[in-house]
Amino acid sequence: MEIISSLDNLPGNPEAYVTIGTFDGFHLGHQKVIFRLVERAREDQVKSILITFAPHPREIVQNPSREPIRFINSLEERIQNLAVTGLDYIVIQPFNQYMANLEGEVFLERYIMKRIRVKGFVIGESHTFGKDRKCTAQRLKALGNQKYGFDVEIISRVSDGDFIINSTNIRHLIATGNMESAKKYMNKPFHMKGRVISGEKRGRTLSFPTLNILPSSPKKIIPKEGVYCVKVHIQRKTFKGMCNIGTRPTFEGNHLTIEVHVIDQELNNLYGRELDMEFFHYVREEMKFNSVDDLKKQLEKDKKYCKELKLED
Ligand SMILES: Cc1cc2nc3c(=O)[nH]c(=O)nc-3n(C[C@H](O)[C@H](O)[C@H](O)COP(=O)(O)O)c2cc1C
Numbered sequence: 001m002e003i004i005s006s007l008d009n010l011p012g013n014p015e016a017y018v019t020i021g022t023f024d025g026f027h028l029g030h031q032k033v034i035f036r037l038v039e040r041a042r043e044d045q046v047k048s049i050l051i052t053f054a055p056h057p058r059e060i061v062q063n064p065s066r067e068p069i070r071f072i073n074s075l076e077e078r079i080q081n082l083a084v085t086g087l088d089y090i091v092i093q094p095f096n097q098y099m100a101n102l103e104g105e106v107f108l109e110r111y112i113m114k115r116i117r118v119k120g121f122v123i124g125e126s127h128t129f130g131k132d133r134k135c136t137a138q139r140l141k142a143l144g145n146q147k148y149g150f151d152v153e154i155i156s157r158v159s160d161g162d163f164i165i166n167s168t169n170i171r172h173l174i175a176t177g178n179m180e181s182a183k184k185y186m187n188k189p190f191h192m193k194g195r196v197i198s199g200e201k202r203g204r205t206l207s208f209p210t211l212n213i214l215p216s217s218p219k220k221i222i223p224k225e226g227v228y229c230v231k232v233h234i235q236r237k238t239f240k241g242m243c244n245i246g247t248r249p250t251f252e253g254n255h256l257t258i259e260v261h262v263i264d265q266e267l268n269n270l271y272g273r274e275l276d277m278e279f280f281h282y283v284r285e286e287m288k289f290n291s292v293d294d295l296k297k298q299l300e301k302d303k304k305y306c307k308e309l310k311l312e313d
C-alpha cells in the first residue's frame, strides 16, 4: 500500500475502483466497503484507491462556536487501520474551505477523474460528498450511468437492530463509557496512545502507584470520567490495568487527569515512555471519599473486580 499526499501526486493515471470517506474508527461498515473495494479491484486487475481527507472535514465545516469535535482515531491510526486491508493507494487529500465549497460533481471531474481512470466506485448507501453533502450514492450512480460510464456499487448499511453503525454513533458510545459496544462495532477496543508524565506521586503512598498519561493526540475522544478496566501495552509488554479518568475529588483536584495503575507489576522509570491503552470496561464513577482509607478500600475492590474480568481481544 502506498500513501499519497494528494490526488495531484498520484503516480500515472491508474485504472481503479475508488472509495471516499473519513473512516474514523474503522467500524464494521467501513470494513465491508473496503473489503468489497479490494475484492472488485483484484477481480478486474485494476488498482484499489481510498480517498480520505485531512484535516477531518467536520473540523472545517463545523460552526466555530461549538466544542471542537474529537475523534476515535488520529490520522496516523486511521492509516494504520487501513494498511492491513490490501488497498493499493490511500490518498490523503488536504481539506480546506475551498474544498468544502466544491460541488460534488466538480470534485469528481477536476480532482478524481483527472487523476484516475475510474472503473467504478464502491461506497456505502449513506455516503454523501461535495458542498452541503449533496452528492449522494444514488446521484453518483446516476452520474456514472448517464454521463461518465463508471459503475457504482452501493453497499447496504451494516446495523445492529436499531443501532446505526457510523463513526458519530460510536464516538457517542465511547464518550458515554459504553466500551463493550464500541468494541463490538469496531472489532477491537477503543485505544489511546500517550506518554507517561509525572504526577503528584501520591499514588505510591496509597499502595496504588499510577502512570499519569498525556494523550498523544489532543483531538482524540476522552472516554467519560470514571474507572475502567484496561490493557496497557508498554515496552512491548501487555499488562492488565485500572485506569481513572477524572479530577480526583478526594484530593480536591481541579483538572482532568488520565492515570493507570498496572495490576500486580512494579514498573519504574517510565517517564517519557509511550504506551497504548485499550479500554474494555467501565467499572464505576469517580467518587469523592471521606478519607484516604476509604479510597484505598475502594481501590482494593476495583483491583479484585478487574483481575477477575476476562478481557477478550
Ligand atoms: C483505578 C483508580 C481509581 C481511582 N478512583 C478515584 C476516585 O474515585 N476518587 C478520587 O478522588 N481519586 C481516585 N483515583 C485517583 C487517586 O486519587 C490517585 O491515583 C492519586 O491521587 C495519585 O495521584 P498521582 O498519580 O498524581 O500521585 C483513582 C485512581 C485509580 C488508579
Ligand SMILES: Nc1ncnc2c1ncn2[C@@H]1O[C@H](COP(=O)(O)OP(=O)(O)OP(=O)(O)O)[C@@H](O)[C@H]1O
Pocket: 019, 020, 021, 022, 023, 024, 028, 029, 030, 032, 033, 122, 123, 124, 125, 126, 127, 128, 155, 156, 157, 158, 159, 164, 165, 166, 167, 168, 169
Ligand atoms: N454502517 C455502514 N454500513 C455500510 N457502509 C457504511 C456504514 N457506515 C459508513 N459506511 C460507508 O463507509 C464509507 C466511509 O464513511 P465515513 O467514514 O465517511 O462516514 P461514517 O462512518 O458514516 O461516519 P460519520 O458518522 O462521521 O458520518 C462511506 O462509503 C459510508 O457510506
